Amino acid sequence: MHAPQTGDRVFITGASSGIGAALAREYAERGATLGLLGRRRDALEALAASLPNPERHRVYAVDVLDRPALQAAARDFLAAHGGADIVIASAGISHGTLTERAADLSVFDTVFATNVNATVATFAPFVDAMRAQGNPCRLVGIGSVAGIRGMRGAGAYCASKAAVHSYCEALRLEL
Numbered sequence: 001m002h003a004p005q006t007g008d009r010v011f012i013t014g015a016s017s018g019i020g021a022a023l024a025r026e027y028a029e030r031g032a033t034l035g036l037l038g039r040r041r042d043a044l045e046a047l048a049a050s051l052p053n054p055e056r057h058r059v060y061a062v063d064v065l066d067r068p069a070l071q072a073a074a075r076d077f078l079a080a081h082g083g084a085d086i087v088i089a090s091a092g093i094s095h096g097t098l099t100e101r102a103a104d105l106s107v108f109d110t111v112f113a114t115n116v117n118a119t120v121a122t123f124a125p126f127v128d129a130m131r132a133q134g135n136p137c138r139l140v141g142i143g144s145v146a147g148i149r150g151m152r153g154a155g156a157y158c159a160s161k162a163a164v165h166s167y168c169e170a171l172r173l174e175l
Contacts (some may be wrong), residue, residue, distance in 0.1 A: 009081045011035035011074065013064050013122050014091030016043035019142055023088055028052050035077040035084075037070070038091070039063050064091040064118035074125035083133045087126045088140040089119040094157040108156040115160035119167065127175070139175070141168040 010027045014020035016038030024034055028051035036044050041061035048057045058080060060073035078084060092115045097104040123139045130137035146154060147161030 008032040008085045009035075009077075009083060010086040010088065011037070011077050011084050011126070012088045012090055013037045013070075013118070014089075014142075015047065016040045018090070020088070020090035021047055023090060025051065027086075028057070032086075033057065033081055035060060035073065035081075037062050037064070037073055064122065065113055067121050070118070070121055071125050074122075078126070078129050083129055084126050084137065085130075085133075085135070086138045086140065087123060087130075088142070089122040090140075090142045091118055091122075092142060092160075094154065096153045097156040098153060099155060104156070108159075111156040111160050112163070115157070116163045116167065119164055123171070131175075139168075139171060141165075143168070 008027065008031070010032045012020050012024055012034065015024050015036035020038065024036055024047060028034060034048075034051070034057040036048055036057060037060040038044050039061065041059065044059040044061060048054050048059050051057060058077060060076070062069040062073050064070055093111055095107050095111060097107050097111070119141050126139070141164045143165045144157075144161040146158045147165045150158045
């Protein structure tokens with residue numbers, strides 16, 4: 001993890017639980033100002049209230065699949081804090097899938113939409129603003145060892161995390 005600086009402005013999706021919530025706690029302990037985005041307002045508000053300097057953090061009860069709402073949250077965070085230093089696309093899901101089950105095709109679609117497409121949609125509103133800041137900024141996609149090595153019954157999750165890994169490598173070269 002990048003060693004956070006006091007005053008870092010950090011936007012995190014999937015912040016209501018798991019890795020996203022753990023990262024929020026770590027960055028807040030180090031003095032960052034946070035944008036906490038997730039589907040569950042109650043969990044986000046409880047997290048924000050438990051963090052140091054809760055008045056500095058913004059809560060966005062948004063599903064990452066709702067692109068207009070995700071973009072609005074990004075714009076609000078940028079406007080409120082004058083930019084962003086770190087954006088972490090931590091929202092993700094995993095469901096067991098089997099290719100031979102026709103019903104699992106829609107599960108593949110949902111897993112890819114959440115794990116891959118929402119990562120792109122999370123980063124997109126921040127890129128130009130981060131470039132304009134002139135200071136080092138970071139876009140962080142959350143991968144998994146499952147993206148490197150397949151696991152039985154987890155084809156959608158494994159493939160989606162492999163896609164996140166490749167996307168982030170390409171993005172690193174682009175930016």
